[in-house]
Amino acid sequence: MESSKHKFDWFGLIIGILSIWVGYEVMTHPLNSLSAIAIILGIFAIARGVYELWFGSQMNKYLGTGSGFTIFSAIISILVGILFIANLKIGVVATIYIFAIWFLVDSIFQLFTARLYSFFGKGYYWLIVILACFSLLFAIILLFNPALAGGFIVFMLAFFFIATGIAEIIEAF
Secondary structure, three states, X not given: OOOOOOOOOHHHHHHHHHXXXXXXXXXXXXHHHHHHHHHHXXXXXXXXXXXXXXXXXXXXXXXXXXXXXXXXXXXXHHHHHXXXXXXXXXXXXXXXXXXXXXXXHHHHHHHHHHHHHHHHOXXXXXXXXXXXXXXXXXXXXXXXXXXXXXXXXXXXXXXXXXXXXXXXXXXXX
């Protein structure tokens, strides 16, 4: 017979407290947070480029076909990653625009696919359309107001860490 007792999770509590602290640090140091995001994106781009180089060599080795596009893409990824890390100002600005464009594309996608939600009823369809229009407006504002976009990114990151921390602490008990 299993015991219904729940053991206290010290590790979860510690992770929760650390997450809340990181969220607080993100909010109190927004420029450093944006720089950290740019560095992480730079490292990811370099890692992705190295992977693409390896993948291109495997294609050539096993399929006997060269992949000039894969190698070109890999080199671009590595160069972008180096640029993001070497020049944080460019990395931060690019990160802000990447998020703004991402929101813009996602909003347009939501508008084009809203009709698929009509299956759940006209009310749900119109809710999706209205929310997508608000998202589209917000994306355009972010695109033309980089300071707001940067603040939004920092806010979302801080919110994520704080919400995750609270959830971890609750789960610890």
